[in-house]
Amino acid sequence: MNKIDNLKKYIVKDKLKLDCGKEISNFPIAYETFGKLNEGKNNGILIFHALTGDQFPYGINPITNKEGWWNYALGPNKAIDTNKFFVISANVIGGCMGSFGPSSIDPSTNKPYGSNFPVITINDMVNAQNFLLDHFKIKKLFAVIGGSMGGMQVLQFVSNFPNKADVAIPIACTASHSAQNIALNELGRQAIMADKEWDKGKYLENGKSPSKGLAVARMAAHITYLSKKGLQEKFGRKLQERDALKFGFDADFQIESYLRYQGSVFVDRFDANSYLYITRAMDYFDLTKQFNGNLSDAFKGSKTKFFIISFTSDWLYPTSENREIVIALNAIGADVGFIEITSDKGHDSFLLDVPDFLNSVKNFLNNSYKNIHEARV
């Protein structure tokens, strides 16, 4: 845990009232930045991570020693060009990469919060990250960008701060978490809580680890990030280092072995309680309901230019749900573009090397920046 203590953090001194009613202050937000903030401070981009992401989208994550989660999209000369833009990436509150979360120490007990951590929402995450902008003295960002849960944060950010971003790119997301997605998250949570080692959330103070439950949660979730066609093409019925079925419950099939591996590496980098809290935040996300059933009202008065992106094979946050956002924006005459990218890689497409997607983001960002900030000649 020492390594996590050494990560770059901003301590928010202000008070933040959470949706659950509790108030927090003096809490850390772990963050990283990439590129340079220009003199006019108009090239800032805040990117929001997905459920299991962190503040390390680019380069090598110092905790996991693995490549950043958005290495395809972000970096010098990439879609989000760090030669041009100043990118801020923060770990959400509720997370486990240094930001205020269930594994943080509760000063009143000197033990990790565990299940005593307050239930947080997407709204709380966004409000917390907004403090970072004060820290960098950025009055208006050029862009807010994120996929999946990151996309939900983009929508909430523009709704909360209507004129704090020139452009917004919500990717593969929804304005209202569906019953299917709540069900899938509940499956993961039940797997964690069914593990005896979870210990009612007190595993950290009691030296335990619900790694089996967390691994199952990850395995189930991982399937939802892929597509049937993608799985079939990559694995089919191929066997794992054997010539014939073994008539047992070992990993006979490559797909089984792959999922077990995904589960096992996940538990090394992720906190089970964070998984519970963050999935809960996603389930509670319903921007339409926040505005009494009219999603358009969430964006009324915003001059932000939207670019919404979905993927053909994403069944977790399908095109239809992304299109709802487009429809709500069109209803109020907002500036909105939309494209559905063809890809067999499922929901995970936004994290992968999908050239049509990466080119769209790059062209949209570069053209928009040129039109908004460089056109005054």
Add this chain to the structure above:
Amino acid sequence: MKQEFKIISSLINENSKILDVGCGNGELMKYILENISKNIRGLEISKKNVQECIEKGLTVIEGNAELDLGQFPDKSFNYVILSQTLQAFLNPEKVLYELLRVGKKAIVTIPNFGHWKVRVDLLFKGTMPVTENLPNEWYNTPNLHMCTIKDFVTFCNQRDLKLTKSISLSGKKVSYIKKSNLNYKNLTSELGIFEIEK
């Protein structure tokens, strides 16, 4: 720059709010954006074309005009443009009414099936016409509902849709279509360009 696009652009007031339905690769939108109004967006069904529009820095929504115009509020645009696409819809009448609901004015252009070259092809060759404006063969044409300029004018008149401007384009030659010259223009025009109000 196509002559057709120049004429369409000349019909539009500066700084109006415009929707280009079936905007293709965005050539017309780009011209309008740079010369007439920044407040323009497109609706386009082809993913490849949407990509090209984004490359040009245009605001485009991927979608199908027959299904997706419903999301725009009444009279939310000053002009809705439909360039040489009406004949390709399953239900052109419904689309035209949608254009006139969403836009205060619609600018619609149609390839004229009454042009003499088309008539000659059918009359003497006995084959489905293939011309510069109608380059496809009968088996691969996207055009489901071809019509002549006269058909279109009659269609609008029967429904009390006001044709506030009717322009004929033949090669580079631009002229007005009037009641008195309708039969002649129906023979000589390659393209009809109409500004319509409800």
